[in-house]
Amino acid sequence: MTESYIARNLRAVRGRAYPRLIGSTREPSWFIFDVILPLFTIAGYAYVYKFMDARAELVGYVVLGGAMTAFWLNILWSMASQLYWEKEIGNLPLYLMAPISRMSILAGMAVGGLFETTIQAAITLAIGAIAFNVVFSLASPLLLIVVFVVTMIALYGMGMMFASLYLLLGREAYHLSALMMEPVYFASGFYFPVKHLGFWAAAGASVIPITLGLDALRQMIFPGAIEDAFLSLNTEIALLCGLCVIFIVLSRYALRYMENLGKKTGRLTLRWQ
């Protein structure tokens, strides 16, 4: 009996997500390295604000921003770089030969990565909030979930698109990911309100979904954050919805284009360039 195309792709999603989910339980050291130790960097930024006797919200922004860095790092190192990495270790040809949509592989990576990273970010947020007495004011939990989900879909859509673009890169892939760490932390306002960059710079940075997502989340959970907001909450949600569609569509086209280009140039199985 042949299974339907949809069922086969859902199995592919599950199959690709599985190693990420099970990997974290088999290798629990990630909890120390990815959850506990990064708290120190967050604490560093929080103490800078404390030393300058800054408003309490700013310390809260640091804790939230620090928790959200987990998602950006996951996008860079476990989504964008992943197809390149699969090529390097020899899995990519197997994916391409399998009778499934390539998007299922990317979706599986996203689901597995998102699960692990959400736990990581939640623990970071909780410990950071306790350590620095951050007060959250949650008026609309449902809307908060909506904003978070929309941000994640847009963000992981961007990661899927990057994965396709990275496919043809050699060692540049690693350097590109490394280059998109601190500059994005800066441009997206992970540790300060992004509106202080100025309107046009903040608008440019809004192409990265986490910029608007962070700003929207701050508006919803910190009482004084409205004055720090870049755009209104509704505008940011609408823009994030738009980014979701754009990145998912673009990732599909980019994947197809890069795969064809890779086949023509013979680079899909080329390793250690």
Next chain:
Amino acid sequence: MAVINDLKVFKDSAWLGWQMEANWTDPFLFMTYSMVKPIAGTLILVLMYIVVTGGETANAYFSYMYVGNAMYMFVAEVLFGVTWVIHDDREHYMTLKQVYIAPMNFYVYILGRSAIKIAITSFGVFITLVFGVMALGVGINLAEVDWLLFSASLIVGLISICILGLALGGISFLTAKHSIGINEGLAGVFYVLSGVVFPITILPTWAQSISRVLPVTYWMEAMRRGLEPAAMRELTSTAGFDVTGMSGVSDMTMMVYLLASVLVFFILSIGVFRFTDYIARKKGKVDWTTAY
């Protein structure tokens, strides 16, 4: 003979490190890449400062924070560089086992590979400091710099961090690809507890006790005293008390402490590296890949 062989290994592994770091692109793009990352990292702090103060950067605390952050790049990048060697060779190029069984000193190989990271980081630190002085009024006056204190503390501190990195490199043998987090995490510990961007006196008393043991605290203080003596004096006089918590420690005491830390870290890192190396071989992790 062994020394000559080690020097050759060091030179060749440094050359290999340079090729791996830089030959993926043209020199101009590589130089841009080497500048953008550190400057962006620094601008995060600059913006945080501006959000709170409204933009007045020509003061002692800003210089303290800026110089500390620039110098901290050495800690972060050197620790990263050393542990990355294990990860990159083992999981990416899958050459660690060949390197491992080659007739050479493995420590020297790692140090050679890391040396190039120090050179690239030095360039980033230099650019960041120049940017700070030219664009933001950071208080470094070349005529006032205590070059002896600055250069001596820089060299001793770098050796100390490299040796610590060796221990982390050993731990990387046993961890999955999360090992990238080890160096960043440990660097984060130093970032908070060593008075990199804020004086340690803001920390709780128990944390200050730890700060006073960490060599990076003395390293940062010594480099600041060497590079920006006027700003350090102004910081204390403006606050009206020992705001850095280090005023009572003389330059000589700091240097002795740093030298002692090199010795302690050396013994510690050799022990950790040998132990983790033994466990890695026992568990078959020398050629392990964890690319899930």
